[in-house]
Amino acid sequence: MIEVIHPGLYSSIQDSGRFGQQFLGVPISGAMDQIAMHWANSLLNNPKDSAVLEMCFRGPKLLFHQSTAIALAGAHMNATLNGVKVQNLNAIEIKENDILEFGNASKGTRTYMAVAGGIQSPEILGSRSQFKGITTDSRLNKFKLIPFAKVSFVPKKGARLSIPKLDLKNFKITVYKGPDYDLLPFEAQNQLTKSVFTISPKNSRMAYFLEQKLIHEIPFLWTTPVLPGTVQCTPDGTLMILMRDAQTTGGYPRVLQVSDEGLNLLAQKSTRDSFQFHLRAV
Amino acid sequence: MNKKLPFRFFTTHPRVVILEWDRKPDNTLLNQLIDFQKHILRRFKEVTQITQGYVSLMLFHNTEVHHIADYSKKLYLIFESLPTKAVKKGRLWQIPVCYDNSFALDLKALALKLNLSPEALVELHTSASYQVYFIGFLPGFLYLGGLPKVLEHPRKIKPSPHVPQGSVGIGGKQTGIYPFDSPGGWYVIGKTPYPLFEPQKKKPCFAQTGDSIQFVPISKSEFMELDRQKKNGSLKLKPS
Numbered sequence: 411m412i413e414v415i416h417p418g419l420y421s422s423i424q425d426s427g428r429f430g431q432q433f434l435g436v437p438i439s440g441a442m443d444q445i446a447m448h449w450a451n452s453l454l455n456n457p458k459d460s461a462v463l464e465m466c467f468r469g470p471k472l473l474f475h476q477s478t479a480i481a482l483a484g485a486h487m488n489a490t491l492n493g494v495k496v497q498n499l500n501a502i503e504i505k506e507n508d509i510l511e512f513g514n515a516s517k518g519t520r521t522y523m524a525v526a527g528g529i530q531s532p533e534i535l536g537s538r539s540q541f542k543g544i545t546t547d548s549r550l551n552k553f554k555l556i557p558f559a560k561v562s563f564v565p566k567k568g569a570r571l572s573i574p575k576l577d578l579k580n581f582k583i584t585v586y587k588g589p590d591y592d593l594l595p596f597e598a599q600n601q602l603t604k605s606v607f608t609i610s611p612k613n614s615r616m617a618y619f620l621e622q623k624l625i626h627e628i629p630f631l632w633t634t635p636v637l638p639g640t641v642q643c644t645p646d647g648t649l650m651i652l653m654r655d656a657q658t659t660g661g662y663p664r665v666l667q668v669s670d671e672g673l674n675l676l677a678q679k680s681t682r683d684s685f686q687f688h689l690r691a692v
Numbered sequence: 693m694n695k696k697l698p699f700r701f702f703t704t705h706p707r708v709v710i711l712e713w714d715r716k717p718d719n720t721l722l723n724q725l726i727d728f729q730k731h732i733l734r735r736f737k738e739v740t741q742i743t744q745g746y747v748s749l750m751l752f753h754n755t756e757v758h759h760i761a762d763y764s765k766k767l768y769l770i771f772e773s774l775p776t777k778a779v780k781k782g783r784l785w786q787i788p789v790c791y792d793n794s795f796a797l798d799l800k801a802l803a804l805k806l807n808l809s810p811e812a813l814v815e816l817h818t819s820a821s822y823q824v825y826f827i828g829f830l831p832g833f834l835y836l837g838g839l840p841k842v843l844e845h846p847r848k849i850k851p852s853p854h855v856p857q858g859s860v861g862i863g864g865k866q867t868g869i870y871p872f873d874s875p876g877g878w879y880v881i882g883k884t885p886y887p888l889f890e891p892q893k894k895k896p897c898f899a900q901t902g903d904s905i906q907f908v909p910i911s912k913s914e915f916m917e918l919d920r921q922k923k924n925g926s927l928k929l930k931p932s
Contacts, residue, residue, distance in 0.1 A: 432743045434889070434897045435871075436831045534891050543831055543872045544891045568753075589702040589710050632717060633828070633835065635743040635750035637708065659745055659828030660834075667704040692703045692757075 412525070412556040418470035418512060423549040424530055424654075426459035428537035428544070431546035432658045438638055439539035440654050442677030443520055443613060444670070446484035449573060453481035453501050454563055461538040461625075463556070465521045467680070470550060471510020477505045479526040479563045485518025485678060490680040499573065501565030518678035527559025541655060550580030582688040583672040588641060588664035593628045602665065607649070608684045615655040618676065623647030628663040636660040639668035651676065698771050709751040711767065717746040720776060721899040722825060725749060726902045727774050734768065736860045744826040744901060746835070782824070782902035783931035787869070787884050789818075789860050789907045790915035795883035798848075802862060802879040805845055814909060817881065822867065832871035832889025834896045836905060839867045851877035858883045860907065863932050882907075885918040886929055899930055916917065 414539060424447070427440025441447040441464055448458040469487045472599050482489060482498045489496050489512050497508075498521075504510070510668075515521060531538045534545055544546035550556075591599065612619040624647045636642070640652045642662035651668060652660075653676070666687060668676065679685065702710040713721060729742045732751065741752040757763065791799060791814045803810040829835075839862065845896040847863040852875065855861070859870045861878030870876060871888035884907075890896050899905065910918070921927040 430741055431831075431896070431902075432741060432752075433827065434831060435827045435829055435833050436896075535896065570702065586704055586706075588704055589712065590702075597749070609800070617841070632746035632748070634745035634748040635828070637705070637750070657829050658743060659826070664704070667708075669705070692706055 412558065413473040413475060414470055414550055414552055414554045414556065415473055415509075416471040417552055417554075418465050418549040419468040421470050421541040421556070422463055422464050422548070423545075423550070423556070424464045424529050424539045425461040425537055427654065428535050428541070431535050432635075432637075435658050436535060437541060437655050437658060439541050439615075441483055441490035441522065441539075442654050443522065443674045444471065445674045446520070446522045446677075447524070449499065450481045450483040450522045451528075453483075453499065454479055454524050454526045456524055456526065456528050460524065461531065462525075462529065463523040463550070465512060465523065465682060466515070468514050469521060471509065471511045472508070474504050474508045475555075476504065476560070477503075478505055479560060479565050480510070480597040481524045482521060483524075484521040486514040486548065487515050488513030489521075501563070503565050519680045520677055522638055523663045525558040525561035530557045530559050576687040577608060581675060582686050583675060584669040584688060584690050585641070585672060586669065586692045587667040588629055588666045589634075590663040591665050593663065594624075594626050598624050598626050601618075603687055603689045606684050606686055609679055609681055611681045613680060615653055617653055617656060618651045618679075620649040620651070622649070624649055624665070626663070626665075631661055631663060633661045634664070635658050636664065637667075639670075639673050640664050640666065641642035653677075698768055699836050701760070703757055703760060703766070706756040707753045709753070709757055711749045711751070713747040715747060717825060718727060721747065722902060723822065724774055724776065726772070728771055730871075730887075731770050732767070735766075743828070745828070746825055761831070763840060782900070782904060784821070784904045784906065785899055785929060785931055786906045786908045787886055787929070788910045788914070788918060789882040789884045790910050790912055791817075791882040792912040792915070794912065795859070795915075796881045797852075797859075798879035799881045800853055802881060803852070806843065808842070813843065813881065816843055817862075817867070818907045818909050820906075822902045824899050824901055824905060826901050827897060827899070830871050830874065830889075831891070834888075834899055834905065836866065836868055841858060841866055845879065847877035848879060851875050852880075855880060856883065858885065858888070860884060881916070886927065887922060905929075 424441040426436040451458050608621040610619045610621045638654050643665050700712045737755045739752050749870045803813045822838040825835045854874040857873050859880045862880040863878035863879050
């Protein structure tokens with residue numbers, strides 16, 4: 411078990427998501443940055459979508475009741491093990507009563523912690539991803555215990571994963587046309603594909619609202635299915651990118667659809683970060 | 693766009709296709725969409741799930757979709773071969789609702805706006821039968837069609853920050869039940885003790901697309917009794 415001494419700002423257990431229940435209105439959920447989750451798991455020889463801990467902005471303080479191994483990937487969070495700095499992207503040996511503490515995120519927004527054998531919280535409707543109304547807790551809470559599998563994994567000394575560095579300043583999000591893209595006037599299409607957009611403070615696992623508005627006159631739509639990555643535009647022109655915890659249906663025009671890679675990139679972005687959409691044919 | 697095609701076809705993501713009909717939702721289309729989904733899932737093994745809107749379907753594939761012209765043509769042919777008459781009627785669910793003032797926080801206000809007595813409003817709400825068009829928005833939230841025209845009223849200008857689970861509301865042309873505590877802009881006219889979504893169950897939601905719903909008025913003491921049954925796990929709703 412891992413005891414949560416302090417939960418951090420917003421930490422939750424996530425995996426590849428709860429796929430197959432969307433026809434009942436259940437969001438897909440899952441790790442916001444699926445690639446970082448895969449990296450953390452692969453360092454421990456876990457199946458790549460084993461449940462991990464997702465930490466946002468400021469990470470938790472954790473006490474390990476048993477020995478195991480962990481690996482971190484994604485944003486840097488100044489993690490210390492019993493007060494000694496530990497690095498992302500390598501397997502870290504954990505002993506009974508070790509304390510792992512995280513600080514503030516830099517070089518990204520979300521950090522992932524994999525545990526050897528995977529986190530073993532109850533699987534509900536095919537996933538361990540926490541979501542309000544589905545799992546008992548919707549996020550990590552103080553004093554909770556996180557169960558993990560007992561597997562013997564001895565980290566190899568010096569083994570590290572080297573991965574390409576994320577360019578966080580100048581980045582493009584690959585998108586495809588949404589079903590309503592062609593209903594937009596030429597100027598609005600131009601704005602979407604050529605101008606710079608900024609993420610507003612209203613951003614969460616459900617959706618990122620953008621600062622810039624898009625002028626359009628798309629008429630009323632009947633509520634339709636949507637999915638993570640769908641970019642919707644409200645009548646007043648507000649753009650919102652649906653993220654992993656997005657609702658399954660929506661009534662606003664769907665102007666773009668973010669690619670899988672684009673969604674993983676956006677997971678590491680937050681308030682005031684800017685980016686451009688890069689339109690690609692499917 | 694070719695006008696002769698029965699629906700529009702979009703690949704919005706390498707593994708996702710959206711089909712959209714340029715018409716108003718009605719029972720005929722609803723039955724066709726239900727039928728169509730069964731045929732698609734049987735015929736195309738790469739389609740792992742289909743979600744539904746009022747006049748649209750979203751097809752999820754476990755592999756990238758190629759040969760789009762060929763694929764869309766196959767789908768058109770299947771759709772056009774479907775019978776337009778309803779083959780099978782869905783089940784009917786009678787959902788107990790308590791319209792007592794202690795739960796019906798906006799009943800008086802809405803009745804006043806609609807120029808009805810609260811009793812007449814409840815009478816109208818419980819005499820209609822509602823069609824489940826699809827389930828979406830939140831887990832177990834039923835999109836219902838069939839609200840009597842006299843009960844239509846725009847949503848509240850200022851949404852309530854906290855609407856309790858089980859609340860029954862009216863907003864716009866819709867009526868529905870909040871499956872969880874959530875903010876909401878509908879006028880709350882009652883509450884059901886029946887759980888809309890039970891994640892621990894194999895079938896977490898009792899209703900499915902195409903079923904019908906009726907609201908049956910119950911007293912506050914009946915509500916309390918059913919709520920007690922819910923808490924000890926013995927409350928069960930059966931289709932009639």
